[in-house]
Amino acid sequence: MRNPLSKVITEIQPSGIRKFFDIVTEMKDAISLGVGEPDFDTPWHVRDEGIYSMEEGRTFYTSNAGLKELKEEISSYLKRKYGLKYDPKDQIMVTVGGSEAIDIAMRAMLDPGDEVLIPQPSYVSYLPCAKLAGGVPVVIELKAENEFRLTREELLEAITPKTKLLVLPFPNNPTGAIMERKDLEALVDVIIANDLYVITDEIYSELTYGEDGHVSIASMPGMWDRTIYINGLSKSHAMTGWRLGYACGPDLILEQMLKIHQFAIMCAPTISQYAGVEALKNGDEDVAVMREAYNERRRYVLHRFHQMGLECFEPFGAFYAFPCIKEFGMTSDEFALRFLQEEKVAVVPGTAFGACGEGFLRISYAYSLEELKKALGRLECFVNRLREEKAEKTDAEASEKSACK
Numbered sequence: 001m002r003n004p005l006s007k008v009i010t011e012i013q014p015s016g017i018r019k020f021f022d023i024v025t026e027m028k029d030a031i032s033l034g035v036g037e038p039d040f041d042t043p044w045h046v047r048d049e050g051i052y053s054m055e056e057g058r059t060f061y062t063s064n065a066g067l068k069e070l071k072e073e074i075s076s077y078l079k080r081k082y083g084l085k086y087d088p089k090d091q092i093m094v095t096v097g098g099s100e101a102i103d104i105a106m107r108a109m110l111d112p113g114d115e116v117l118i119p120q121p122s123y124v125s126y127l128p129c130a131k132l133a134g135g136v137p138v139v140i141e142l143k144a145e146n147e148f149r150l151t152r153e154e155l156l157e158a159i160t161p162k163t164k165l166l167v168l169p170f171p172n173n174p175t176g177a178i179m180e181r182k183d184l185e186a187l188v189d190v191i192i193a194n195d196l197y198v199i200t201d202e203i204y205s206e207l208t209y210g211e212d213g214h215v216s217i218a219s220m221p222g223m224w225d226r227t228i229y230i231n232g233l234s235k236s237h238a239m240t241g242w243r244l245g246y247a248c249g250p251d252l253i254l255e256q257m258l259k260i261h262q263f264a265i266m267c268a269p270t271i272s273q274y275a276g277v278e279a280l281k282n283g284d285e286d287v288a289v290m291r292e293a294y295n296e297r298r299r300y301v302l303h304r305f306h307q308m309g310l311e312c313f314e315p316f317g318a319f320y321a322f323p324c325i326k327e328f329g330m331t332s333d334e335f336a337l338r339f340l341q342e343e344k345v346a347v348v349p350g351t352a353f354g355a356c357g358e359g360f361l362r363i364s365y366a367y368s369l370e371e372l373k374k375a376l377g378r379l380e381c382f383v384n385r386l387r388e389e390k391a392e393k394t395d396a397e398a399s400e401k402s403a404c405k
Contacts, residue, residue: 012128016352020340030344031375033363036173036320038238040293042275043286046237049278050271058270064262066094066246067273073280074246082205082216084229090251093258094268094276098203098232098245099125100261105199105228105247106133106165108256114164119150120354121322122169123201136162141356144324147313148177152186159194166196168217171204174353174362175322176298176315178208181215188220198227203245204318206236206287209295214317218248225250228257235318236287237279242272294319297365297372308380319366322350326359328386336361343378 017034024030041047053059065071071088078084086092095101102125110116112134118126119140130137140158142148150168170179191198200217208214218227232245245268247257261267279286301321305312312323325335332349340346350357365372 008131012131015124017124017348020336020346020348023340024346027340027344030340030346031371031378032346033365033367033372033375034346034348035364035366037240037366038235038290038319039366039368040238040290042238042242043279043283045282046239046275046279046286050242050275053271053274058274060270062094062267062270062273064267065092065258066268067270067277070094070273070277070280071246073277074248077280078229078231078248082214083219084216084248086229086248087251091254092246092248093254093261094273095232095245095247095261096265096268097234097243098201098230100265101228101230101232101245101247101257102126102199102201103129103132104257104260104264105230105253106130106135107260108253109133109165109197109228110135113162115160115162116165116167117155117158117163117196118167119154119169121148121172121174121350121357121360122167122353123173124353126167126169126201130165135165138163139354139356141354142175142177144313144360148172148175148322149179149183150187151183152190155187155190159190159196163194163196166191166198168198168200170200170202171208171214171317173204173318174320174348174350174357176318176320177313178210178214178315178317179217180210180212184215184217184220188217188223191226192222196226198223199230200227201230203230203232204235205231207291207294207319208317209291209298210316228253233276233279236290237283238286238290239272239275239279242269242275244268244272244276294365297367297369300369300372301363301365301376304376304380308376308383310383319364321363321365322360323363324360328383328390330386332358332361339379339382343382345375345378 024032071092075088106129110133114135115138116130116135118137119142127137205214218229228249233239310323332351336349348362350360
């Protein structure tokens with residue numbers, strides 16, 4: 001019997017995030033700081049719109065590209081928030097979450113052998129999607145000393161004649177890093193000079209805590225025509241389970257993305273789309289309240305890291321911190337597993353987001369302050385115990401050397 005499986009898919013490893021959560025579900029009194037979704041409920045006025053759409057029998061397919069009303073709201077939202085102009089008629093399409101938009105953008109734009117630049121650590125889907133689209137992923141390893149921002153020098157070094165796409169995953173999952181205007185401006189002439197296209201995944205754009213707010217590379221001179229802009233309502237409006245994202249860009253590219261979406265998906269969930277209209281039209285205050293809560297937690301988490309002597313750069317985006325644990329001489333996986341077993345707290349090893357995440361952990365602060373206080377108290381006990389073990393080992397080795405003399 002021949003092998004029924006594709007070599008491409010069998011060579012792709014499953015996500016490294018899930019194995020710890022499988023253990024947590026079986027562990028009594030365990031706390032998870034690993035889930036990458038808001039702990040808030042979807043606002044009631046948004047839920048009500050979803051309920052009302054069901055009561056009204058709005059359970060039919062929408063057009064492939066999405067509800068006209070939703071695309072118009074997306075267009076209005078992007079213009080007022082980020083100064084981006086997209087025609088709802090043929091430059092915006094609604095997808096099943098941002099993840100589908102990433103997938104179909106790569107499938108629409110890549111030919112076999114085209115190289116895709118993927119800064120890491122970053123969201124786990126970029127590399128598999130590039131491979132499944134026939135592309136060749138080229139990882140750019142971001143550095144802690146640069147606050148995990150992509151630099152002009154790193155981009156230049158990674159480009160070859162085969163490079164076609166650059167993924168910009170900012171605000172970043174797992175690091176919380178952002179790209180400010182000056183950081184993006186430093187990349188623009190390199191992108192244009194090398195005739196690259198950009199997939200900018202801005203799913204965390206609303207969760208930015210710097211004074212200047214979020215800036216999109218699509219708003220910069222010369223970049224609109226060569227950028228696919230991806231966003232959604234999962235993180236900003238606490239709508240992860242509604243599976244509602246969108247892609248915007250030149251109609252030349254969107255037309256082909258829509259073709260894939262047509263054959264593979266048909267359309268995003270109708271009820272979710274009606275709820276999405278309400279979220280974008282009347283949800284700015286909801287987003288502001290959630291953002292302020294995340295910011296309070298962010299400051300608390302950084303304060304506790306400082307108290308326990310854990311090195312961590314200040315993240316200005318998303319709802320993650322990325323502390324360094326290299327001092328303990330353990331791999332990220334070893335640290336996370338032992339922490340879970342001994343203190344019953346789940347975090348995600350940095351290596352789940354790329355090899356250069358070694359020596360780091362992703363800690364989500366999309367949890368209540370009460371849960372964070374309890375979990376970080378356990379983390380403090382754990383790191384203190386590790387330091388004591390390390391000191392005892394050092395003393396024992398010193399005594400052994402002294403005895404040998």
